Amino acid sequence: HPHVAYRGNDLFIEDVRLADLARQHGTPLFVYSKAAMLAALAAYQRGFAGRQAQICYAMKANSSLGVLQVFAQAGCGFDIVSGGELARVLAVGGDPRKVIFSGVGKTRAEMQEALQAGIGCFNVESEAELEVLSSVAVQAGQRAPVSIRVNPNVDPKTHPYISTGLKGNKFGVAHERALATYQRAAALPGLQVVGIDCHIGSQITEETPYLDAMDRVLDLVETIEAAGIPIHHIDFGGGLGIDYNGDTPPQADALWAQLLAKLDARGFGQRQLMIEPGRSLVGNAGVCVTEVLYLKPGEQKNFCIIDAAMNDLPRPAMYQAFHQIVPLSPRASAAATWDVVGPVCESGDWIGRDRALAVQPGDALAVLSAGAYCMSMASNYNTRGRAAEVLVDGDRATLIRTRESAADTFAHEQLLPG
Numbered sequence: 001h002p003h004v005a006y007r008g009n010d011l012f013i014e015d016v017r018l019a020d021l022a023r024q025h026g027t028p029l030f031v032y033s034k035a036a037m038l039a040a041l042a043a044y045q046r047g048f049a050g051r052q053a054q055i056c057y058a059m060k061a062n063s064s065l066g067v068l069q070v071f072a073q074a075g076c077g078f079d080i081v082s083g084g085e086l087a088r089v090l091a092v093g094g095d096p097r098k099v100i101f102s103g104v105g106k107t108r109a110e111m112q113e114a115l116q117a118g119i120g121c122f123n124v125e126s127e128a129e130l131e132v133l134s135s136v137a138v139q140a141g142q143r144a145p146v147s148i149r150v151n152p153n154v155d156p157k158t159h160p161y162i163s164t165g166l167k168g169n170k171f172g173v174a175h176e177r178a179l180a181t182y183q184r185a186a187a188l189p190g191l192q193v194v195g196i197d198c199h200i201g202s203q204i205t206e207e208t209p210y211l212d213a214m215d216r217v218l219d220l221v222e223t224i225e226a227a228g229i230p231i232h233h234i235d236f237g238g239g240l241g242i243d244y245n246g247d248t249p250p251q252a253d254a255l256w257a258q259l260l261a262k263l264d265a266r267g268f269g270q271r272q273l274m275i276e277p278g279r280s281l282v283g284n285a286g287v288c289v290t291e292v293l294y295l296k297p298g299e300q301k302n303f304c305i306i307d308a309a310m311n312d313l314p315r316p317a318m319y320q321a322f323h324q325i326v327p328l329s330p331r332a333s334a335a336a337t338w339d340v341v342g343p344v345c346e347s348g349d350w351i352g353r354d355r356a357l358a359v360q361p362g363d364a365l366a367v368l369s370a371g372a373y374c375m376s377m378a379s380n381y382n383t384r385g386r387a388a389e390v391l392v393d394g395d396r397a398t399l400i401r402t403r404e405s406a407a408d409t410f411a412h413e414q415l416l417p418g
């Protein structure tokens, strides 16, 4: 992680000492590197040089306004999955025409909002949704631009909870139903077919599933166009993995060199392309700084209790995910083996297991690769206020979200009368 590195005995993010931020803003604290986000984006931009391609950042990975501003200013569109995410795009002045709306359960109200904002495309996930979207658009006197998410039935070889392109998943329209669904879409008065899309899963670390999915999608484009329905853009979703613990996913530019070669060979090289990357743009741009509260050595396990918990960093509890945990200022003393756990009252509240660390209470640690699917999935469980967030650009650090107080966590609740 070139933007998170030790200088002497201190861990820095870009040119800012993380210990200084922890002192100033307290812990747990999420800190993001703008340069790391732009470097990750640049790999995709290099890969698409000379092509008609739109990168729509899948903002569910990290939807903090400061992060969205970075991507909007860099020319990205956004992949959204709710009216709330649309509101965030509009709040940062993002271009609605570069917004695509994914998700299996869009409500009528969300469809209306998105039509009113003038988004670029609805990625429709079922035949039932097509009918509702058409009727909402007709009522609004509009035609909704649509793409249908097809399910290529390839195995992304990732964790079952984040694999989405297999037959048993709730996502997309089955390959066999795709043509009939497109024909229905073309016949509906409120719709305008503009594209096709797929998304096969997340934290994908191999090239083969992408290449296979592309073949399956291009087969469908040929079939659908032969039936007289033009497909203007092809959206290959997101899903590219990052290095959490020695993982070796392909680099975005190298992966796209292969995918573009296939597109060219099949005569689709000049099509408008879209992608929806999330994790690969932000995952390794962020860390979570936390303080060691107590050490609790035991007969079977040694516990290192920190002030961040599963409400801040839910990925280990939800997916048995691995995040590296490193000291802000390493100690020379011998390491022991610790289970690093949070204060939440659940055995599932662990952040790392069997980690070799030389630590003392009061030490600060950094949980790495915490830029994606951490803050955006954070909760108030145990009435813990969500953490503060800082965005670093060179030697400048900006607080982009203040820490929630206890009062913030129950601000929408009301006492019973009497």
Ligand code: LLP
Pocket: 058, 061, 079, 102, 103, 162, 199, 201, 202, 203, 237, 238, 239, 240, 276, 277, 278, 279, 280, 315, 319, 372, 373
């Ligand atoms: N497009 C669609 C339609 C998606 O459902 C997703 C992610 C993306 C794009 C972005 O995928 P990415 O490039 O980030 O892999 N919370 C889980 C990951 C859930 C992914 C959900 N969909 C985790 O922490 O691993």
